[in-house]
Amino acid sequence: MVRLKGFQKLTSVDEAQRVFFSKIHIKKLKTTCVPLHSALNRILAEDVIAREDLPKFNRSAVDGYAVRAEDTFKASQFKPKIIQIIDKGEIGEKQAKKVWTGNPIPKGANAVIMLENAKSVGDQIEVWVSLTPGENVSQKGEDIRKDEVAVEAGTRLKPHHLGLIAALGISKIQVFEKPKIAILATGNELVELGSKPREDQVFEVNKLVISALCHELIAEPLDLGIAEDDLNEICRKLRTGLEMADMVITTGGTSVGVSDLVPEAVNKIGKPGVIVHGVAMRPAMPTALGVANEKPIIILSGNPVAAMFGFEVFARPLICKLLGLKHEETRPIIKAKISKKVTSALGRKTFVRVHVFQSNGEFFAEPVSARGSGIISTMTRANGYVVVPENREGLAEGESVSVRLFDTVETS
Amino acid sequence: MVRLKGFQKLTSVDEAQRVFFSKIHIKKLKTTCVPLHSALNRILAEDVIAREDLPKFNRSAVDGYAVRAEDTFKASQFKPKIIQIIDKGEIGEKQAKKVWTGNPIPKGANAVIMLENAKSVGDQIEVWVSLTPGENVSQKGEDIRKDEVAVEAGTRLKPHHLGLIAALGISKIQVFEKPKIAILATGNELVELGSKPREDQVFEVNKLVISALCHELIAEPLDLGIAEDDLNEICRKLRTGLEMADMVITTGGTSVGVSDLVPEAVNKIGKPGVIVHGVAMRPAMPTALGVANEKPIIILSGNPVAAMFGFEVFARPLICKLLGLKHEETRPIIKAKISKKVTSALGRKTFVRVHVFQSNGEFFAEPVSARGSGIISTMTRANGYVVVPENREGLAEGESVSVRLFDTVETS
Numbered sequence: 001m002v003r004l005k006g007f008q009k010l011t012s013v014d015e016a017q018r019v020f021f022s023k024i025h026i027k028k029l030k031t032t033c034v035p036l037h038s039a040l041n042r043i044l045a046e047d048v049i050a051r052e053d054l055p056k057f058n059r060s061a062v063d064g065y066a067v068r069a070e071d072t073f074k075a076s077q078f079k080p081k082i083i084q085i086i087d088k089g090e091i092g093e094k095q096a097k098k099v100w101t102g103n104p105i106p107k108g109a110n111a112v113i114m115l116e117n118a119k120s121v122g123d124q125i126e127v128w129v130s131l132t133p134g135e136n137v138s139q140k141g142e143d144i145r146k147d148e149v150a151v152e153a154g155t156r157l158k159p160h161h162l163g164l165i166a167a168l169g170i171s172k173i174q175v176f177e178k179p180k181i182a183i184l185a186t187g188n189e190l191v192e193l194g195s196k197p198r199e200d201q202v203f204e205v206n207k208l209v210i211s212a213l214c215h216e217l218i219a220e221p222l223d224l225g226i227a228e229d230d231l232n233e234i235c236r237k238l239r240t241g242l243e244m245a246d247m248v249i250t251t252g253g254t255s256v257g258v259s260d261l262v263p264e265a266v267n268k269i270g271k272p273g274v275i276v277h278g279v280a281m282r283p284a285m286p287t288a289l290g291v292a293n294e295k296p297i298i299i300l301s302g303n304p305v306a307a308m309f310g311f312e313v314f315a316r317p318l319i320c321k322l323l324g325l326k327h328e329e330t331r332p333i334i335k336a337k338i339s340k341k342v343t344s345a346l347g348r349k350t351f352v353r354v355h356v357f358q359s360n361g362e363f364f365a366e367p368v369s370a371r372g373s374g375i376i377s378t379m380t381r382a383n384g385y386v387v388v389p390e391n392r393e394g395l396a397e398g399e400s401v402s403v404r405l406f407d408t409v410e411t412s
Numbered sequence: 413m414v415r416l417k418g419f420q421k422l423t424s425v426d427e428a429q430r431v432f433f434s435k436i437h438i439k440k441l442k443t444t445c446v447p448l449h450s451a452l453n454r455i456l457a458e459d460v461i462a463r464e465d466l467p468k469f470n471r472s473a474v475d476g477y478a479v480r481a482e483d484t485f486k487a488s489q490f491k492p493k494i495i496q497i498i499d500k501g502e503i504g505e506k507q508a509k510k511v512w513t514g515n516p517i518p519k520g521a522n523a524v525i526m527l528e529n530a531k532s533v534g535d536q537i538e539v540w541v542s543l544t545p546g547e548n549v550s551q552k553g554e555d556i557r558k559d560e561v562a563v564e565a566g567t568r569l570k571p572h573h574l575g576l577i578a579a580l581g582i583s584k585i586q587v588f589e590k591p592k593i594a595i596l597a598t599g600n601e602l603v604e605l606g607s608k609p610r611e612d613q614v615f616e617v618n619k620l621v622i623s624a625l626c627h628e629l630i631a632e633p634l635d636l637g638i639a640e641d642d643l644n645e646i647c648r649k650l651r652t653g654l655e656m657a658d659m660v661i662t663t664g665g666t667s668v669g670v671s672d673l674v675p676e677a678v679n680k681i682g683k684p685g686v687i688v689h690g691v692a693m694r695p696a697m698p699t700a701l702g703v704a705n706e707k708p709i710i711i712l713s714g715n716p717v718a719a720m721f722g723f724e725v726f727a728r729p730l731i732c733k734l735l736g737l738k739h740e741e742t743r744p745i746i747k748a749k750i751s752k753k754v755t756s757a758l759g760r761k762t763f764v765r766v767h768v769f770q771s772n773g774e775f776f777a778e779p780v781s782a783r784g785s786g787i788i789s790t791m792t793r794a795n796g797y798v799v800v801p802e803n804r805e806g807l808a809e810g811e812s813v814s815v816r817l818f819d820t821v822e823t824s
Contacts, residue, residue: 036605040624054788055614061715061786063672101714102601102786104612143787151792158819159624160791163716166617167788171606189514193448194583200516202467205578212452212571260475302513303473304575327822332744374473374514375555376466376579379572380563407570410739 010280012390013313013349020275020289020314024296026321029246031174036166039157041218042175043324048151050168053141058105062136065096065118065125066109069133080119080126096125105137112136144168154326156218179322181214181315182241183207184224186234186253186262187302192226205376206251206300206307213311217329219319229253234265242270242293246322249315252302262299266290274299280390281349284310303374309351309385331384331404336363338386338401343394352395353382356409365403383407422692424802425725425761432687432701432726436708438733441658443586448578451569453630454587455736460563462580465553470517474548477508477530477537478521481545492531492538508537517549524548556580566738568630591734593626593727594653595619596636598646598665598674599714604638617788618663618712618719625723629741631731641665646677654682654705658734661727664714674711678702686711692802693761696722715786721763721797724818743796743816748775750798750813755806764807765794768821777815795819 011019031045060066067083071094075081083096091097091108099105099112111131118125143164144150150168151161157175165173183206190204191197204226211221224241227233234253241248253262267273270292277288277299283306288299296318300310320328336356344350354365368382384403388395395401423431443457472478479495483506487493495508503509503520511517511524523543531538555576556562562580563573569587577585595618602616603609616638623633636653639645646665653660665674679685682704689700689711695718700711708730712722732740748768756762766777780794796815800807807813 037620037623040627055786057612059786100601102599102614138786143789150789156820159621159628160720160788160818162624163617163621163720164788164792166605166615166620167716169605169609169615187514189512193578193581197581200469202514203578203581205575208449208578209571209575211449212574215452216571304579308572308575327820329820330823332817333746333821334744335747374467374471374550376572376576377555377562380576405744406572408568408739408741409745411742 010278010285011276012280016276016279016289017314017317020296021318021321023272023275023291024318025294029176029179029322029324032177033172034175035172036162036170039162039173039175040159042157043218044151044153044155044157044161045174045176045324047149047153048165048168048170048173050144050146050148050150051170052168053146054143054167055138055140058140059138060099060101060103060105060112060136061138062112062114063100064098064112064114064136066091066099066105066112067096067127067131068093068109069111069131069135072111072113072127072129072131075127075130077128080128083125083127085120085123085125110134110137152326154324156325156329176324178218178220179247179319180220180222180245181319182222182224182245182248183210184227184234184237184241184248184250185302186227186229186250188229190226190252205304206302209304209308210249210251210300210311213308213316214319217316217319217323219323229261231261231265231268234261235269238265238269238292238297242295245295247295247315247318248297249300249311250297251300251307263288263290266292266297266299280347281309281313281351282345283351284313285348287314289314304376305374305379308379312351331406334363334384334403334405334409335400336365336403338395338397338399339364339366341394341397342367342388344388344392346393347390349390350388352386352388353378354384354386354403355382356384356403356405358409358411363409365401383409422690422697423688424692428688428691428701429726429729432708433730433733435684435687435703436730437706441588441591441734441736444589445584446587447584448574448582451574451585451587452571454569455630456563456565456567456569456573457586457588457736459561459565460577460580460582460585462556462558462560462562463582464580465558466555466579467550467552470552471550472511472513472515472517472524472548473550474524474526475512476510476524476526476548478503478511478517478524479508479539479543480505480521481523481543481547484523484525484539484541484543487539487542489540492540495537495539497532497535497537522546522549564738566736568737568741588736590630590632591659591731592632592634592657593731594634594636594657594660595622596639596646596649596653596660596662597714598639598641598662600641602638602664617716618714621716621720622661622663622712622723625720625728626731629728629731629735631735641673643673643677643680646673647681650677650681650704650709654707657707659707659727659730660709661712661723662709663712663719675700675702678704678709678711692759693721693725693763694757695763696725697760699726701726716788717786717791720791724763743818746775746796746815746817746821747812748777748815750807750809750811751776751778753806753809754779754798754800756800756804758805759802761802762800764798764800765790766796766798766815767794768796768815768817770821770823775821777813795821
C-alpha cells in the first residue's frame with residue numbers, strides 16, 4: 001500500500017471495516033472451566049444443556065394445600081367445600097395436604113389452594129375458591145425440559161443466566177479464555193503516569209484508556225509500554241505484542257508527519273501489513289488498520305479522543321468477535337432530540353459527542369462543543385455520541401437522533 | 413407492624429420505597445486510595461482538581477509548521493506565501509518551525525499550517541492556505557483550567573474519566589470502599605450448588621444471582637449460606653450479617669405461610685424491624701423491608717424471578733446510595749413497540765419481561781410469556797422489562813413502551 005501525502009485518499013468507515021475484518025481469520029480462543037460464581041460476564045463456550053427437567057417434579061408455586069381440583073369445583077366463600085387434611089400418602093377424594101412453595105405436589109393432587117383461600121378448622125379446611133387442574137402448580141419441565149439448551153454458547157453470562165444454570169445443578173462451566181490485547185503507545189513526548197515530565201513532555205493516557213475499554217469488554221489488556229519514535233524500537237515491541245497477544249493496538253505515530261512510523265513498522269514486520277490508512281471519519285481520521293502473523297493490528301491516533309473513537313469503530317467489534325460472542329455487543333441506544341444545530345463535513349462520518357439528559361420525560365442530546373480531538377474533557381462532559389453519516393452536513397436543531405451511550409443518563 | 417393474613421393490605425411500590433428509604437440513614441463509606449489503573453467502575457470519593465492547566469502549554473493539534481497567522485493571510489494554492497523554516501528560537505516575521513502533534517508552539521507563532529497545506533522547498537515552505545490566529549493550536553488550559561474540578565466526587569469512573577485524570581498527571585485517587593451486602597438464603601428444601609440434592613430438594617440459586625447483581629454494581633457480596641426454616645438460626649445469621657455488612661438481603665421465608673420466618677426474625681433482632689411487608693407489585697409481592705441496627709434488611713421472595721425484581725426495585729437504588737453515587741444509576745431505557753397485548757392486574761405495578769429486538773430499524777418488545785415467578789428461563793429469554801402502572805390493566809398491542817434493559821439488544 002502506498003500512503004498518499006495528506007491522506008488524499010480516505011477509506012469510508014464501512015469499507016474500512018469490511019476490508020479489515022475480511023482479512024482476519026478469527027480463531028476460536030481456548031476454553032477454560034470456571035466455577036459458576038466467577039463466570040459473570042464471561043462468554044459461554046459450550047451450550048449448557050439441561051440434564052433433567054426443571055422443575056424436576058411438579059411443585060407448588062404457593063404456600064397452601066395440595067388437592068384434587070375436582071373437589072373444589074363450585075366452591076365459594078358462601079358455599080365452601082370441606083376437605084380433610086392428611087399428613088402423608090396419596091391424596092384421595094376430598095383430601096388435602098399442606099405444602100410450601102417449592103414442595104413436590106403429592107400423588108393424587110393436581111392443584112394447590114393458596115393459604116388465604118382456605119380456612120383451617122381442626123383437621124379439615126373450608127375451601128372458598130374453585131380451582132382448575134394445574135392451578136398454582138409449576139409443572140415438571142415447564143422451565144426447561146431435559147436435553148433442552150438452557151443457555152447457548154457465545155452468550156455473555158449475566159446474573160439471570162447464572163441463575164438458570166445453577167438451578168440445573170451445574171456448578172462449573174466452560175467459558176472462553178479472555179482475548180489478550182497488547183497495547184503500545186508511541187511518541188517521544190510521552191512519559192508514563194507516575195514519572196516526572198520535562199517541560200515539553202506530556203503524560204501518556206491512551207494505554208490506560210484503551211486498557212479500561214478492554215476491561216469493560218472482559219478482554220485482557222497487556223502493556224507494551226511506550227516506544228520512542230524509532231522504527232526499530234516500534235518493530236521490536238510490535239513483534240513482542242504479536243507473540244503475546246491476539247491483537248495489537250497502538251496509539252500515536254499515524255499522522256502524515258515524519259514521525260508516522262507505526263504503519264511503516266507494521267509493513268516491515270509482516271504480511272499483508274497495513275490494509276487501510278486514513279479513514280473518512282471525524283475524529284480518528286488518521287486511523288490505520290493492518291494484519292501481520294494473521295493477527296490484527298489497529299493503529300490509533302495519539303489524540304485521546306480520536307483513539308477512543310478509533311477503538312469504538314474498529315477494535316470494539318473485533319474484540320466482540322475474538323471474545324466468541326454470538327452477537328456483536330453494541331452500546332445501548334437511546335432516541336433523543338438534538339438540542340442545537342450541529343455542522344459536520346460532507347464525506348466524513350462524524351461522531352458528535354453529546355450529553356443526554358431527561359427533561360419532562362423526554363430525552364435531549366446536547367452537543368458538547370469541541371475544537372480538537374485532544375480535548376479529553378469533551379468525553380467526560382458527554383455520555384454518548386451521535387453518528388452523522390457521510391452524506392449529511394450536520395443535524396438540525398430538534399432533530400430526532402439515535403445516541404449510543406458510553407455512560408449512564410441521569411434521571412431528573 | 414401487624415402482618416395481615418394473605419397480605420390483605422399491600423403497600424404500593426412508591427410508598428414502600430419512600431417509607432423504607434426514609435428510615436435509612438446512609439453513612440458515607442470509608443475511602444481508600446487506589447492506583448488509577450485499578451479504579452475502573454469505582455466511585456470517586458473526592459473531587460479531582462486540576463493542579464495545572466491542561467494542556468499545560470499551547471500545543472500543536474496537528475503535524476505541520478508553526479507560523480504567525482498574519483504571514484499566511486490571503487495565501488492560496490494559486491498565490492502561495494513563501495515562509496522561511498528555522499530550527500530554533502522565536503518565530504519572527506515570515507518564519508516557521510516544524511512541529512508534531514502535541515509539541516509546544518514556539519514563541520512568536522500563533523497558528524499551525526497542516527503539512528498537507530504547505531510544500532517544502534529547501535529551507536522554505538510554500539503556504540497554500542490562509543490561517544486564522546489560533547488555528548490548529550490547542551490553547552493552554554482549554555481542556556481543563558488549573559484549580560477547576562475535572563471529575564466530581566460521586567462519579568462512577570469510566571475509561572474517559574481515567575483518561576482525563578491521567579492527563580492531569582494524577583496516578584492515585586480516593587475512591588469509596590465497596591459496600592458489603594450480606595446474602596442469606598432460607599428454606600429447608602434448599603441445597604448448595606455442588607452438593608447432591610435429595611429427591612425433594614432443589615439447588616439454591618438466589619445467592620448466586622444476587623451476588624452477581626451486586627458485582628455488576630461493584631458492591632461486595634458476602635455469603636451467609638443457607639438457613640433452615642428455624643427462627644433461631646435465621647436470627648443468628650441475620651445478626652452476623654448486620655455485623656459484617658452494610659446491608660442484608662435474604663431470600664425465601666416471606667410468604668404468608670408458617671414458614672414465613674424471616675420477617676419475624678427481623679422484628680426480633682432489632683428496631684424498628686419490618687417496615688413494609690407485602691408490596692403491590694407483580695412479581696415480588698411478598699417482598700418485605702426492614703431496618704435493624706440502622707442497617708437495611710431486604711427480605712426477598714424465594715422465587716428467583718421475584719427475588720430479581722425485588723432486588724431491582726428496592727436493593728438496587730439503595731446500593732446506588734450506599735456506593736456514594738451522585739445520581740442513581742438506572743438501567744438503559746429503550747423505546748419500543750410492544751408486539752402483543754399484555755394484561756396486568758389493576759392495583760399492582762406489573763413488571764413485564766420482554767425481549768427487545770430490532771427489525772427494519774425499529775425496536776419491538778415481545779412479551780415473554782410466563783406463568784409463575786419461579787420460571788427462571790423467562791429472564792434468560794428476556795433482555796428487559798416494561799413497568800405497567802397500578803392504574804392500568806395492561807398494554808395494547810403496538811403501544812410504545814419504555815423498556816429497561818438488563819441485557820444487550822441484538823442488532824439485525
